[in-house]
Amino acid sequence: DAGVTQSPTHLIKTRGQHVTLRCSPISGHKSVSWYQQVLGQGPQFIFQYYEKEERGRGNFPDRFSARQFPNYSSELNVNALLLGDSALYLCASSLWTGTNQPQHFGDGTRLSIL
């Protein structure tokens, strides 16, 4: 079975632009979470979605938004990009939500802001 797939793998944008990152969960997984990993740090929680509804949000500005589609894939949107948004964006999927569900991570999208 395919794991969590993310696209694109790399992306270069300039300040002020917007970006859309995509994630396809493992088949059968209904929950998707997004994390931001800045170089040299651990991942930081951005959002969790389950059954197309937002179930949790981390401490990120409103420039960050996400949605989940009926097929459980997800998009992360970031508007008005800043230099500090340069990071690896990770998507993780799990069967359903809740603390007992192991999360499986994709290999991420490396976003560079010039």
Added chain:
Amino acid sequence: TQLLEQSPQFLSIQEGENLTVYCNSSSVFSSLQWYRQEPGEGPVLLVTVVTGGEVKKLKRLTFQFGDARKDSSLHITAAQPGDTGLYLCAGVTGGTSYGKLTFGQGTILTVHP
């Protein structure tokens, strides 16, 4: 704000040596997970510890969850070059409808042949 402090941040050792990585917090977590991440890849789950005082072994890796469920340690015996990577601890919070991981900043381990 829940924080997880990992130490050390960097560890460079020779093949065959033993090492311990620590993960500490002032917060209580439902469970704690350890991940290993290689360059260009996402984190891969190694183990989940749930009960205070729990010890789990995965070949040469031993994981322990503190009695108060606020801290954890990872011990590697006879490290090998293949153990090289970024080790991350993550505290799990939430409930039945929501699960969030709070990661430590990671420990970069380099094992020299």
